[in-house]
Amino acid sequence: MTEPAKTEPTRILPATDAAIAEAAGLLRAGQLVAFPTETVYGLGGDATEGRAVAAIFAAKGRPSFNPLISHLPNVARARELALFTPLAEKLAAAFWPGPLTMVLKRRPDCPVSDLACAGLDTIALRVPAHPVARRLLEAVGRPVVAPSANPSGRVSPTSAQHVAEGLTGKLALVLDGGPCAIGLESTVVDATGTRPVLLRPGGVTLEALEDAAGPVITPERDPDAPTSPGQLASHYAPALPVRLNAAGVNPDEALLAFGPPLPGAAVTLNLSEAGNLEEAAANLFAMLRALDQPGLAGIAVMTLPESGLGRAINDRLRRASAPR
Numbered sequence: 209m210t211e212p213a214k215t216e217p218t219r220i221l222p223a224t225d226a227a228i229a230e231a232a233g234l235l236r237a238g239q240l241v242a243f244p245t246e247t248v249y250g251l252g253g254d255a256t257e258g259r260a261v262a263a264i265f266a267a268k269g270r271p272s273f274n275p276l277i278s279h280l281p282n283v284a285r286a287r288e289l290a291l292f293t294p295l296a297e298k299l300a301a302a303f304w305p306g307p308l309t310m311v312l313k314r315r316p317d318c319p320v321s322d323l324a325c326a327g328l329d330t331i332a333l334r335v336p337a338h339p340v341a342r343r344l345l346e347a348v349g350r351p352v353v354a355p356s357a358n359p360s361g362r363v364s365p366t367s368a369q370h371v372a373e374g375l376t377g378k379l380a381l382v383l384d385g386g387p388c389a390i391g392l393e394s395t396v397v398d399a400t401g402t403r404p405v406l407l408r409p410g411g412v413t414l415e416a417l418e419d420a421a422g423p424v425i426t427p428e429r430d431p432d433a434p435t436s437p438g439q440l441a442s443h444y445a446p447a448l449p450v451r452l453n454a455a456g457v458n459p460d461e462a463l464l465a466f467g468p469p470l471p472g473a474a475v476t477l478n479l480s481e482a483g484n485l486e487e488a489a490a491n492l493f494a495m496l497r498a499l500d501q502p503g504l505a506g507i508a509v510m511t512l513p514e515s516g517l518g519r520a521i522n523d524r525l526r527r528a529s530a531p532r
């Protein structure tokens with residue numbers, strides 16, 4: 209992927225047909241484009257392209273990898289990515305297009321990158337209602353991840369100017385579709401079972417959910433229910449012990465390398481031979497999974513710099529290495 213220009217101020221274009229077509233081309237080329245949804249402006253990237261997903265985390269300056277929502281133009285496209293339960297069908301019929309995100313099991317052939325799903329076997333899906341978002345998603349023809357288009361820790365943007373103020377120089381284009389109507393994020397519901405589980409309150413109210421799909425499980429009503437979505441997205445961790453900052457490697461260990469690899473491992477995968485952190489982020493979950501093989505003593509991980517995307521990569525590796 210080509211790097212978005214780092215010095216030029218970000219272009220803002222009114223969301224005409226021509227601008228939407230250009231934005232779709234940029235997204236297909238692995239670039240980042242902000243666009244309006246009915247909730248907030250999203251920082252969009254090709255969900256199937258790990259490098260584009262890594263660039264989103266880099267642009268937002270996020271210190272950790274949380275799973276992102278994949279956006280689709282209609283329910284048929286969404287069904288291609290995940291296993292729809294009867295509950296999911298009911299919720300889709302009631303609330304899509306609209307500010308509802310559903311967490312479902314990924315299909316085995318789901319092309320969305322592991323980084324977008326933070327290595328989990330579930331995926332979060334939404335069909336937004338905003339006409340610009342829908343036309344853009346139709347034109348891209350691929351799922352688009354789009355967390356709120358603000359630097360980490362800052363308030364979600366509801367206008368193209370907000371986006372440019374926070375992220376200028378870090379994305380290729382902002383499609384200006386005017387102010388967002390809702391300003392709240394989407395409601396996130398786990399729809400893998402027979403009853404909806406509320407993971408994050410948002411634009412669709414609890415009352416509306418219950419009218420459509422019956423009693424909802426929430427943290428207040430059910431203390432055993434998964435709590436906040438960030439915590440719930442229980443972190444992917446390998447079964448093998450993980451050893452960080454390896455200076456040497458044993459013959460019965462797998463090696464997760466970064467830069468020139470240490471010699472002598474049973475099996476080696478390299479996050480980035482060239483020491484590129486974006487490439488490393490894109491490879492992280494798939495490589496951890498591939499190295500997590502029975503019969504090995506553990507996974508040794510070489511040191512990664514604690515800067516830029518390295519912070520989020522190290523955060524995830526530290527969680528993976530914590531005693532369980």
Ligand code: AMP
Nearest residue numbers: 275276277311330331332355437438441
């Ligand atoms: P956003 O920043 O609006 O894209 O927020 C994404 C939200 O969806 C976060 O709260 C995530 O924790 C939640 N989410 C995304 N994917 C999953 C998943 N597979 N399981 C649980 N929660 C998820």
Ligand code: MG
Nearest residue numbers: 355356358364
């Ligand atoms: Mg946000």
